[in-house]
Every structure is written in C-alpha cells, then in structure tokens.
Amino acid sequence: MSSGVAVDLENITIRFGDFTAVKDANVNINGGDFFSFLGPSGCGKTTILRAVSGFLDPSEGRVLIGGKDMAGIGPNKRPTALIFQNLALFPLMKVWENIAFSMEVAGASAGERRKRADELLDMIALGGQGDKLPSELSGGQKQRVAIARALCANPDVLLLDEPLSALDLKLRQHMRTELREIQKRVGITFIYITHDQGEALTMSDNVAVMKAGVIEQIDTGHHIYDDPSTPFVASFVGENNVFRGKVKSINGANAVISTNRSGDLLSRITPAQVGKMQVGDDAMMFIRPEALELAPTDAASETTITANVMNEEFEGNSFSVFLEGDGGKMIKMSVPNLGQDHISARGENLSLRYDASNAVAMPAGELASE
C-alpha cells in the first residue's frame, strides 16, 4: 500500500466565465490525513475536488500533490482516485471487472486482475460476489465496490465526493466508521466532501468550512465546533443561538456585548478574533442550546437571560425547548432527558444562565441561512 502524500492548494481561484466558484483558497493537507470540505450546496466543494483530480485547471494558483506541481497533468496521470457523488460504477462490467479496471487499462492479465479484485472484495466483506453486476448489489455494497475500485488503482490520495449522501441514515453511520477504518488501514490521504457536518466532524482530522467559494476556517472538528472564527461557521456547524449587538467592553479574551434585546452579556472572544475587536464594533455572540440551563436564582447578571417557554419538543435523549426572550427574541435550549419535570411546567419569566467560556463573540458577519 502506498502511503499518503501531502496535497497543497496555493491561492486557487476557479472561474466559470464571469462566475467565481472558488476564490483564493489556501489549503495544506498533511500526508495520511483525513481532510474534509464542509459547506452548503453550491459552495464549490466539488469544484475544488475536480481541480485536485485534474478534471479542470484552476484559473489561478497551483495544485501540489506530494510537493509536485500538477499543472498540465491529466486526471489519468495523477496519483489520485475519485469516488464520485453517484459512484459511477461501470454498469456493464461485473463487480470484479469494475474493481480491477485500473489494472485492465494498465495492461494487467485477467488472472492478475481477478486475484487482486478478489483480495479487495475480501477486504470490503464482499468475497464471492465478484461475478455480480453492480445493479445486483445493494446501495451500501455498491459504495464499498466504488471504494475498492478506487483503492485498486493504488492512489496516494483518495478523493470522495459526498459518497454517503445516497444512503439511509443507518447505513451512512455504518459506512462512516468503515471508511475511517479503511483510511487508517491503508494510510493514504483522504479528501472528503460533504455537506453533512456530523460526517465531517466525526471522521476528519481537519475540516475546511466553505461559504460561496471562500474557505472560512480550517481546523480540527473540535475547534470548528467550539471556536468558530466567523458567524457563518458558528451558525452553519451545529445549532446556535445568535445575539447581535455592539462591543461594550473588552477584557483580554473576554468581552461584554451590549445585545439588542437581551441586555449586556459576557462572552469569550473566539481565539481567531482576539485582539481584533474594538469597543463599539458591531458584534455577534453565540451560545449553543446545550450550554444554556435554568438559573438557580432569578438574580440578573451578565450571564443570564430571561425568557418565556413557548414550546417543548421531545427528542428522545433530550428536550428541545423554544423560548421567547425580551423583544420577541427566539432562544433554543436543549435539556438532557433525565426524567426531570418538564420545563414548561416551571411557568413564565424563566431565568437562563450559561458559562461565559461556552459563549463566543466575534465581529458581526453573514450567517448561514437555514
């Protein structure tokens, strides 16, 4: 098995006519990493992947694979293998012929191909199914065949374009762990595309969050979730309550935000923005639903918000409680299901509290639209 090589995108800009699909992207992916691109539909994820695999050339910037500039090198000469969004298995070839296609075009004998295909079939737990046609396989099995076909080409970099999007939830979760295991076993670089944040966060060493062709943040899953550097990332990844306002005071890595409707609230400044915020700036502050809890007393402070319960939804392991704060501000709170009384039974004018370390403030910006 070949070991993973690094992939670097240097100032990549990709235009289709007047339309800029990817703007000045800089990404450094370490060899052997599981790297994800996460972003809403149409933000340019597939476009970046196509530039890496060689189906299109960036209008500006360079793609380096293993430190080597890929300009002018066609897709069939690059050490990458792409798993397509729709898998693109060859429908008229048997499963084993599909898997060994890369060997066939390289001129390997049928015997060699069959042997290697059978090895890979065993690896993906489809031993003995090599003589079927792809149409005779289930969705998850096709998925695994597509992975085996890509691995058979011995790529240094495996590119996966939302390979799990067509699968149902159970199978998707199963395939996630399986993919991660395969990646650890073969040790090659995986570049994974998804608009499913759960997928990106659970599987990746690093995640790049994209918005309309621009890379907003590259970080580990944890940091993306806990320390979003822009309002877009904060609102796109996971759920968040957003409070708009102005910076009232700054104390090192903390700030007091004078919010439009919920009074003055204390928050941590997100690490990427520490030192970049000024008193009086427009700001946004985010608190996750699970970071809110009922305050033991009604004493108002810089980490409490008052609100009325509007609605409560049972989600199995938790309740989602929707509250209305001052001025009609909608707030969502998530309460673990520990058999306690319903919050809605607590009546009106509840006081909610949070830890300032669980709130992040940053300069105001565009949010991800739902």
Next chain:
Amino acid sequence: MSSANLIRVALGAYLLIFFSYLLGPLVVMSLTAFNSASFPAVSPWACFSYEWFEVLFNDKHIRDGIYYSVVIGIGTVILSVSMGLAASIVLTQVWPKLRSTYYTMIIAPILIPGVVLGISTLVFWDRVGAFLGVSDGSLLHGLFHNGIFLTILGQSTFIASYTMLVFVARLQRFDTDLTEAALDLGATHTQAFRKVLLPFMRPAIASASVLAFLASFENYNTTTFTILEYKTLTTVLAQKVRLGINPSISSLAFIIIVLTIFAALAFEAANRNKDRKLAAAQGRGVTQKSGILPSFLTGNPAAVVLVLLAFMVIVMVGTAQRYSPEACKIAVREAKQIEIQKRIDALKETRRQKEDAKAAQQPSNAAPATPNNSSAFGNVFAPGNLSGDAPEQKVDEPEPQSGTGAFGNVFAPDNLSSD
C-alpha cells in the same frame, strides 16, 4: 355492461380494419406470387405455381440489383453509423452549448427531399472533382463518378441523421461521470471510449445499423440520381413497373416479407429467452418443465411461431422441388383454348355473315382479317402487349415467357394469329 361490450366490439372492429389496412396488401401480394397467371392477380386464379420464384432467380437484373443494394447497404451502414455516432457524441458531450444549432444542422438532411440530396450529391462531387482538377480517366475521377460511391455518400447524408437520432437517445442516458471515472482510474481517452462508452452504445449501434441498412435498401429518390450506370433493387423494380410487371416481383416481396418476419421473430424469441433465463437466475423462473417441448420453447410463443414458420418454409421449398403445375396448366390451357376457339369461331361466323352480306353487294373484295386481340379476351396487361404498345422501351423488358416457356405464351397476342 352493454356499453363495455359495445366498446369491445368497436375496438375489435377497429383493430381488424387497421390490420387489414396494414397487412392486406402484403397478403394479396404474397398470394399473387403463387398464381401462374402472368400478371399479378389473385382472381381469376389460374394454377398454384412456384414458377415466378424461378423467374425471379433467373432474372439477372434483379439479381444484380439485389447485389448492389446489399453492397451499398453495407457501405451506408458503415459510413452513416460512424458519422452518426461521431455527431451524437459531439452533440451530447463536446459542445453542449451549441447543441440546438448543431442539432438543427445535423437534422436538416432528413427534411430535405431525397431528390434534392441525390442531385446535389451528384453535382457536388462532380464539382469537387473539377476543383481538384482530376483528369478524365484518373482514379479519383472514376471514384467521383462511380454510382456505388456516390449512392453510399448520398444516402448517408440523411441516413446518418437517422442513426444520430438513435445514438442521441441512447447517449442522453449515458452518465458522463463514467468516462471521467475511467480517466481517473488511469484510462486513456481511447480506452475510456472503447471500454466504457462503446459497450454502452452497442445496442444502439445494432439498431442503428439495421435502420440504416433498411433505409438504404429501400431508398429510391436519392439513389435514382446517384446510381448512374449501376442498378439497385429499387431502381430495377421501378423500371419494371414502368414497363409492366409480372408476379416474379410478388415472389420477391414474399421472400422479403418472410425474411422480415423471421428476423422479427428471431429477435423476439432471443429476447424472451434472455428474459426467461434472467428470471430463472433470480429464482423466479418457471419451475414446471414440459416434457414434450425443448426448454427453448417453453413460455416463448415467439420461438414457437418461429419454429412453425421455419417448418412451413422447409415444406414449401420441399414441395417446390417436386410439385409441378404442368397438369393444371395444361388443363387451364385446354380450357382457355377451347374458349378461344369458341370465340374465334364465333367471330369468324359473324365475319363470314358480314362478308357474305357484303359479297352479296360487292363480290370482288374478300380478305379475312385476324381478330383484334385485346378485345378477344381482355388480356391487356400481358407484357407482350405493353411492349407492343411502347416499342421504344422494349430494350429492358425481360421476357417472362423465356423463363417458363411451358405456358406463358397463351396470352401472347401472336398465339392468336397462329391459331
């Protein structure tokens, strides 16, 4: 439920009318092939006979025509399938933006009358020859004025459009990701084409080939201008129709019909067989096995009909070797001759009476005239008659009598005078 019954009856009647409209002419034509009468006719029925098949097989013009039609058909299939495939690939994969313009351009030849295509092919290649300055007698000059070459090109101009439509329909269901997947796995563009696109197109190539061959085989409008000194089946037939036809053409039609039915049934039988095997492979197959029929025939009506038809043809060819309509013909001839004799006698009688009457007035003038043949028994359609009427066309007229000899002369006008 009387209204439902009414609808059913109406539908049945409609289908009956529709199919007799569709197939009636073919049935009648097939029947005439077996009537020994020298003009294609079902009634009066003379004798059951295979002689027109013999006439057909002995007709050099038709044999040559079929030969050149097949040669041109094969050439047209090769040319128009490759042109259509290339055009459809360009249309769907290379220039998706210019699609509608390009489509109109490619489809235009279908809308242009075949006559125009024929003439323009002729003129165009003559001009190309002139432009290239090819001299008389040189190889290229020969090529640009060769009927087969020109006919293949002329027919392909519009047949390629047909094949392209077939290919485009198929290609629209092709997932271009498959080509990219092949490239991504290290295939060259040629390999991606050969191993991925071409296998996908195979059924379309087969049907486009059949379509192209049939379109070429039956083409007349374009061919008649481009064929020059050669002959195809259609041009031979057209010429014959102009000069008066005999039932050998019906026998040709019969052969073509039988071959067509054969091909259709074979195709259907093969398809059903495949479906059945597939179903069986998936465990849904018919489990009970008929002990009498071979497995190929079970649950496959098309195959059964095919076998029956093949059997019928074998029987027919077999009887054709032995059966001789001579006895019947002699009987018919004798009947006819008696009839003729009667009429001639009657005519002679009336004439004599007239002459007697005349002689009574002018005794010196007495020359007996031969009776007018067409009024004698209405065989206006006999080929001999026609050539007599149009002597300038007589050159190409095959003499049907020469092939059969035995009986055909009955209708020839000369018979009368010799009687």
